Amino acid sequence: VIMEFSGKELIKGEPDASSFPSGGLRATFEARGYTAWDCTSPAFLREDAIGVTLCIPTAFCSYTGEALDKKTPLLKSMEAVDEQALRILRLFGNTTSKRVVPSVGAEQEYFLVDREKYLQRKDLIYAGRTLFGAMPPKGQELEDHYFGAIRERVAAYMKEVNEELWRLGVPAKTQHNEVAPAQHELAPIYEQVNVAVDHNQMVMETLKKVAGRHGLNCLLHEKPFAGVNGSGKHNNWSLTTEDGINLLNPGETPHENIQFLLVLSCILKAVDRHADLLRESAADVGNDHRLGANEAPPAIISVFIGEQLEDVVDQLCSTGEATHSKVGGTLKTGVKTLPDLFKDATDRNRTSPFAFTGNKFEFRMVGSSDSISSPNVVLNTIAAEAFKEAADILEKAEDFDTAVHDMIKEQLAAHRRIIFNGNGYADAWVEEAEMRGLPNIKSMVEAIPALTTEASVRMFEAFNVFTKAELESRVEIEYEAYSKAINIEARTMIDMAGKQIIPAAVKYATMLADSLSKVQTACPDADVSVQAELLTETSAYLSDMKVALANLTDVTEKCGIIENNKEQANAYHDIVVPAMEALRAPADKLEMMVDKELWPMPSYGDLIFEV
Incomplete structure (x- = not known):
């Protein structure tokens, strides 16, 4: 038998939309839906037990035009932030860059357990986590797993995972043990956000598939074991032009980098204004067991910017001028045979849910089993809104230098409450955050309404990312899930x-x-x-x-x-x-x-x- 398909069939397909969760957008008797090839995400060949399959990354919409997937709104949010970020670049005289693309690197955490033992636990099979279980005499308190050698059985598994991912075009880069016993992490190279989202789905599938070949089972649940660290995926997000300019690179003298300071102030404004929406984007059932524990970011959204940038913000808010930036120094080891090390201008903060880490923001709330599409849709769109509001004012300013300086100072002062460089695990932070007026949304069911607030609907519709009906459908789907x-x-x-x-x-x-x-x-x-x-x-x-x-x-x-x-x-x-x-x-x-x-x-x- 010879079977053929045409180019038209590559571009458009017709799956069953009524069998897909639609939140009321499609009735059971209305079946038609369409897939469309996302040409910006590479097609790939997957070889498995059924043979070789041509896999085409696609968007999925209903017969009546609503987006039923996570890819369509992601692509729309990319267009929104691209258009508005370019307006910011043009204000600073950049006439050569043609695109601003969100880039993402999603670190993936997971657990490995012996498959025979896994099959003896109904809770792991049905729920993905242990619903019963007493703590063993030893947990993770010695940190000997985190800093220990990778076991040979696990190393062989990791090696095969990398090879499988490379065959699929996924640039897996590093792997290591994580804090909890039997917990590990894989990190890819940064990619354009829609490609990164597709590749993270392939990473999760590959982790689970390869585990079976080694007599293991991969657990992607956010909290498979009570009492030990859960798993997330750190969504490292940045904005880069096609000719290599990173809008989140502060340079060696951030206090003089006006373009960076404007971008930073806009993002702080966006996160502060839409903290509830950003929290919702990381909400899933498993994450309820993880967020707020002494292992993951708290359920309170805040932004870590580090000592260097906080000092610049302090100068701007107190005096109206930033005249200097803290610089890194030399770290002397005290050992003659070891070289002196370059010391960064600021430390890192692993308790922050949204941390600036040099030239990107690390959103640490996302759950290990979840798609990274939703948080990136939100990040792209809230940034686009803040950029638009800035550009609308600055494009009309008679004195641009004065106007941009005043805007940076005003935005930093107005949204300074979102900045927190301290210990996010401390009880004192919960009290302080409440005094600052920051929301503390502790569960998925409390977070879901953020999708359909007046501010969320207005923003998403303004940038053509979601319609109100599409947002309402997602609310229904999430409650049902x-x-x-x-x-x-x-x-x-x-x-x-x-x-x-x-x-x-x-x-x-x-x-x-x-x-x-x-x-x-x-x-x-x-x-x-x-x-x-x-x-x-x-x-x-x-x-x-x-x-x-x-x-x-x-x-x-x-x-x-x-x-x-x-x-x-x-x-x-x-x-x-x-x-x-x-x-x-x-x-x-x-x-x-x-x-x-x-x-x-x-x-x-x-x-x-x-x-």
Whole structure:
């Protein structure tokens, strides 16, 4: 059989739009949708068990024209920031640059566990994370995994991952251990943002596919193990012209770089104004377990700019003039055989959700399993809005130098509250942020409404990135996604508790009772207080589990019949999630007591230390 396809079929396809989450944009009986080739993202060949497949990066829209995908709004946001950033460059006399392109490097964190042990955990299979599990005697406190050698089994896996990615055209560059045991990270070379988004999807797929060949399973969930660090992906975002000018490069004397200071002040304004929207762009179910813990950025949006730039901002806000910039120095090691090292003008801050790191901003909130498209759509669009507002004023100014100087000073003063260079993990920061008026959005369900605020709708429609209907559809999809994920987790817990954990604990209790009875029969004067105490404690935890299991079963069923998506998501968050935690607590206590031979699943120690 000879099969052929034409160029037209490359450019346009017709998949089923009604089977795709649309948030009400498409009815079930309305099936037609269209794909369109994104020619700016390279097509590639993928070889797997079914043969060689030509893969074409595509956008996806409905028959009625609404975007159903994450690529279409991303491309529109790129056009928006390109147009407005060029206006800024023209103001400073740049007539040669033709495009401003957002570039991104997305660091990807992940866990590796032994596949045989993975298959013995229903929670990992169904939910992607452990829903039960007591901490092992050792966690990550020694940092010996982070700074230790990569195990040979993992190194062989990483080598094959790199080779697979290179074949696909994905420029994977570095890999290393991360903080938590069994946790690792991969970083690519910076690319144009839509290509970076496509490539990150391929990275996640490749990580999971190659793991199976090595008897491993790759976990991309943001928090697969309670009590140890979760996983994110750091979205390193910058703006670069096609002829190599980075708009976020401060140069050696930032206080004299007026173009950079204007761009910086615009971005600070954008982040401060749309902090809720930026937080929403990193919201997913798994990230609720990670954001705000002592491992990831807090749920409060702030910007780290470093000592050097903060000093420049202080000068501008206090005196109206910036006359100097802090410079790096020489770091003397004190060892004759080691060279003196160049010391940067500022330190880094790993607790900041949005940190300036030399010539880019690192958005550290994004979850490890999520697409990086949404945060970059928001970053591009909020930057475009701030650039437009600046250009609208400066293009009409009679005295440009004075006008731009005043604008920088005004914007920095107005949005200085968003700058925070301190410890984002400290409790004191939560109080200070509240005093500054910064939002602290702790969960996905609290974050979702930011998509359809008046300010968000007005901005997205002004730049043709989203229509109001498209935003409303995404709100519905996200509420529904949250409810479905929590429902799956709750039902998995119910299944594991009823069929595995409680029966195992009952067996253990029976063994204790038999032991108690036999010892008392054989030796009536023997001290059996240990067996009696263990039996009493086990029985108490079993009773707690039975009550918690009945409650979780009841509330899960009740929440499942709520028809309104927002009300249902809030009910799952407010009622089901606490009920899940109540069931987990006695189960984890029982794991620390029940004979390991009787416990029905691999422990945390088995999973994260035996890879």
